[in-house]
Amino acid sequence: VPIAVFLSGRGSNFAALAEAAEDPAYPARIVLVLSDKVDAKGLDLARAKGIATAAVARRDYDSRDAFDSALEAKVHEAGAQLICLAGFMRILGRPFVERWEGRMLNIHPSLLPAYRGLDTHARALADGVAEHGVTVHLVTPELDDGPALAQARVPVRPDDTPDTLAQRVLVEEHKLYPAALAAYLAG
């Protein structure tokens, strides 16, 4: 299945997906990496791997709908049939999300429904939770709210900082996203 990955920054989850997709037996192949940030590191990673990239800046469009349509045009142009959000830091409009419902996945660094939104690691630490983790879910119009496809858990240690906890979660993210996507495509 040809997929597009949307990202805004570092792109380590994209890299994990790309590595998995190098196996000919893997059920997805990345045909486009799309970013709302022209200087996203993830775009450089994609270029280095010979994967097509596109950058679409929000400020070049008058409305969210116009921006979303520009994104969608790139996705169609590349022939992608499924979208993986991987650190894409913009909220997509309801019409776009509804058109892609069941065909758009996201990875969120918490055990949803806990800690939707930003700063998940700091909030988990502030609450003193014993366990934290990551969720791959289907995207629905409500932020970080769609049905979970897979989760991975990590322990929270007494001396954790948001950074050390994020790092422990990220190791799991890189395993979970490729596995969850493959399982989803396998039905």
Ligand code: GRF
């Ligand atoms: C990850 O923690 C992901 O779960 C969250 O944003 C971060 C993106 O990291 N949605 P990267 O760009 O994939 O390295």
